Amino acid sequence: MLEDRRLAVLRAIVEDYVATHEPVGSKALVERHNLGVSPATIRNDMAALEDEGYIAQPHTSAGRVPTDLGYRLFVDRLSGVKPLSSPERRAIQEFLDSSVDLDDVMVRTVRLLAQITRQVALVQYPTLSRSSVRHIELIALSTTRLIMVLITDSGRVEQRTIECAAPISEIALGDIRARLLGAVSAQPFSSIPEILLTFSGQFPAEMQPLVTIIQATLLDAVTERIDERVVLGGTAHLARYGDAFPLSIQPVLEALEEQVVLLRLLGESSTNASVTVRIGHENPVEAMESTSVVTARYGIGDSTVASLGVVGPTHMDYAGNIAAVQAVAQYVGRILDEQ
Amino acid sequence: MLEDRRLAVLRAIVEDYVATHEPVGSKALVERHNLGVSPATIRNDMAALEDEGYIAQPHTSAGRVPTDLGYRLFVDRLSGVKPLSSPERRAIQEFLDSSVDLDDVMVRTVRLLAQITRQVALVQYPTLSRSSVRHIELIALSTTRLIMVLITDSGRVEQRTIECAAPISEIALGDIRARLLGAVSAQPFSSIPEILLTFSGQFPAEMQPLVTIIQATLLDAVTERIDERVVLGGTAHLARYGDAFPLSIQPVLEALEEQVVLLRLLGESSTNASVTVRIGHENPVEAMESTSVVTARYGIGDSTVASLGVVGPTHMDYAGNIAAVQAVAQYVGRILDEQ
DNA sequence: ACTAGCACTCCCTACTCGTGAGTGCTAATA
DNA sequence: TATTAGCACTCACGAGTAGGGAGTGCTAGT
Numbered sequence: 001m002l003e004d005r006r007l008a009v010l011r012a013i014v015e016d017y018v019a020t021h022e023p024v025g026s027k028a029l030v031e032r033h034n035l036g037v038s039p040a041t042i043r044n045d046m047a048a049l050e051d052e053g054y055i056a057q058p059h060t061s062a063g064r065v066p067t068d069l070g071y072r073l074f075v076d077r078l079s080g081v082k083p084l085s086s087p088e089r090r091a092i093q094e095f096l097d098s099s100v101d102l103d104d105v106m107v108r109t110v111r112l113l114a115q116i117t118r119q120v121a122l123v124q125y126p127t128l129s130r131s132s133v134r135h136i137e138l139i140a141l142s143t144t145r146l147i148m149v150l151i152t153d154s155g156r157v158e159q160r161t162i163e164c165a166a167p168i169s170e171i172a173l174g175d176i177r178a179r180l181l182g183a184v185s186a187q188p189f190s191s192i193p194e195i196l197l198t199f200s201g202q203f204p205a206e207m208q209p210l211v212t213i214i215q216a217t218l219l220d221a222v223t224e225r226i227d228e229r230v231v232l233g234g235t236a237h238l239a240r241y242g243d244a245f246p247l248s249i250q251p252v253l254e255a256l257e258e259q260v261v262l263l264r265l266l267g268e269s270s271t272n273a274s275v276t277v278r279i280g281h282e283n284p285v286e287a288m289e290s291t292s293v294v295t296a297r298y299g300i301g302d303s304t305v306a307s308l309g310v311v312g313p314t315h316m317d318y319a320g321n322i323a324a325v326q327a328v329a330q331y332v333g334r335i336l337d338e339q
Numbered sequence: 340m341l342e343d344r345r346l347a348v349l350r351a352i353v354e355d356y357v358a359t360h361e362p363v364g365s366k367a368l369v370e371r372h373n374l375g376v377s378p379a380t381i382r383n384d385m386a387a388l389e390d391e392g393y394i395a396q397p398h399t400s401a402g403r404v405p406t407d408l409g410y411r412l413f414v415d416r417l418s419g420v421k422p423l424s425s426p427e428r429r430a431i432q433e434f435l436d437s438s439v440d441l442d443d444v445m446v447r448t449v450r451l452l453a454q455i456t457r458q459v460a461l462v463q464y465p466t467l468s469r470s471s472v473r474h475i476e477l478i479a480l481s482t483t484r485l486i487m488v489l490i491t492d493s494g495r496v497e498q499r500t501i502e503c504a505a506p507i508s509e510i511a512l513g514d515i516r517a518r519l520l521g522a523v524s525a526q527p528f529s530s531i532p533e534i535l536l537t538f539s540g541q542f543p544a545e546m547q548p549l550v551t552i553i554q555a556t557l558l559d560a561v562t563e564r565i566d567e568r569v570v571l572g573g574t575a576h577l578a579r580y581g582d583a584f585p586l587s588i589q590p591v592l593e594a595l596e597e598q599v600v601l602l603r604l605l606g607e608s609s610t611n612a613s614v615t616v617r618i619g620h621e622n623p624v625e626a627m628e629s630t631s632v633v634t635a636r637y638g639i640g641d642s643t644v645a646s647l648g649v650v651g652p653t654h655m656d657y658a659g660n661i662a663a664v665q666a667v668a669q670y671v672g673r674i675l676d677e678q
Numbered sequence: 679a680c681t682a683g684c685a686c687t688c689c690c691t692a693c694t695c696g697t698g699a700g701t702g703c704t705a706a707t708a
Numbered sequence: 709t710a711t712t713a714g715c716a717c718t719c720a721c722g723a724g725t726a727g728g729g730a731g732t733g734c735t736a737g738t
Contacts, residue, residue: 061730
């Protein structure tokens, strides 16, 4: 019972602080939430919560503010998920349904997520590694340059331009193309490296330079991780928290410009839990100490392929953001499945 | 002579204000620049400049600040271009030289430009309209879905997925592919629409649905303007001007998230002058009243194909930014030329 | 276990006031 | 006529001060 009320107090503090962005005191607390006890009692609870590290005082004789630990407890045990309204869900569906290709899906998703959460949104490209080869095209652009186009069974297109030292023979190129197609067609990306091991052996010595470079390029294309691309949107929302943001938003903006940082923010949602929340110092990027990251993995069919999420101040609306991230992840998976 | 000194005073005011971001007074001016006259004389000149609208006072008994008109005059008549140092030029060259494809060039360019100007940078994708068709591939992904891949002579690859109502016959698809290739191969994009007018006539009635949708998709691909894509970078630099920015940076950040806005900022550099500068209210986006935009067109070979530029506060280092934008535009043109 | 009361802390706001940078004007000067 | 010296005036800015008030911790009483 006593424990229960303490948790209720913590929840109330988090909710109020998220709403107002101002330290919350005992009196305001009993007024806004019907806790059924007097401010003095609340003060005792608050003192206990402070001892345990869940809340802190910016200075003596100010209200309390949740610590990272407090938010953590709140997210783990106290916060429900605000389900999206059905008009919202319908809007998401319609918005994503009208996208025409993968790039479009990514861009639309990031916009959508930024818009409904009013936070900075991140969306990672789905990984290629489970794809297989549908078609390969080799086309000469000039005497020494050619382009390789790789089409996967999921309809993704990868391209590479290749620069050759020696002039390219159209006949040799056609030969290589035909045999390459025969060798790798319908093969999953994962088995391509092995197949290529013995591939160049079948060609005469004078064709070796060309074969070698084509082979290397293909290998590069199938092993490159397209899922290292992350799209970003809604950075303007950062500016909304004028002074509420400790220090300035500049380091945060700078960090968000680095793809590597974005990947780290998204990447380490290790578990298969539906939504991962990383609060303040918990997240792996130093410049983002005062931000929280809410991520979810999304999948095509059963397999999870990439992550998406939002970044915002630690005093964000966790319940709302978790629900939004989760819902968008679901819809994106579904859309990609259909395509 | 008198006119000359007035202009010199304006120049000095702009330079000092850009350097300090603080209103500049008559005494400071004569100290920092050897104008050879007394503060009182300068004050007369300043009063005249104010009457003409080139400078303004934030409040009585404060120093002067250039107006948009003042910056305009400064840019048009007073500011030289700061040539980049040769190590800088070498760095640009090397940085861009190592890029592998168009996307890479765009991303690298925007980063480079943001870095050397310390402003927000914009780079528009080069237009496709002067390209011609090198190859078209039509590949079935499932019974009702196929993908079209279009390769240009400049090595660009465009893709479209097509959803059909009826199942696709492999034979019909091969037939269409072969004839389509014959019809449009090596043709410039601009003449494709005309060629397609009579294309579907040669096919029997039962193939018409498939032919029609493929034709429509190709038409869409060659007329779509890829140059409507703009990449953005260096937004963190906006946050550097804490209070120096009138109001907040939020509306600016918001505006910069809209592709349409970016296009308008870049797009209307009408003349063929090397660099266009749009100052404060001169630029076509309302939310950007307090920013200036420096743009240049860049070209492949002789033809200009797209724009790039930087966005910053009106009190930016025009000479430096103009030089940087100009130089980067040159190098990008050159790189794209080589590729 | 809870609450009422109370003294205490200390941030925030408003107010005052002196300082100084900067101005415009006038009259003298070259 | 252009320039300059001198001077009174304006007004943002910073420091210092006081009062109010929100909030706390503690103690004693229920």
